[in-house]
Amino acid sequence: MDIKQKFGNRIKELRKQKGLSQEKLANLAEVDRTYLPTIEKGERNVSIEVVERLAKALDVKIKDLFDE
DSSP: OHHHHOOOOOOHHHHHTTOOOOOHHHHHHHTTTTTHHHHTTSOOOOHHHHHHHHHHHHHHHHHGGTTO
């Protein structure tokens, strides 16, 4: 499993823990609703800006997005 897949799995795990749909998290993180599933599947390289917005939307620290 590469880093994109690990990151995507972590986003999905945290999203589900918070009880958020993909659409709701996409709205909170200000990303297109079609973009989030590609992140969760590990199909996209994510910019640091998107990483920061995802962390804020999930109410976690950036480092928490990379913890296993």
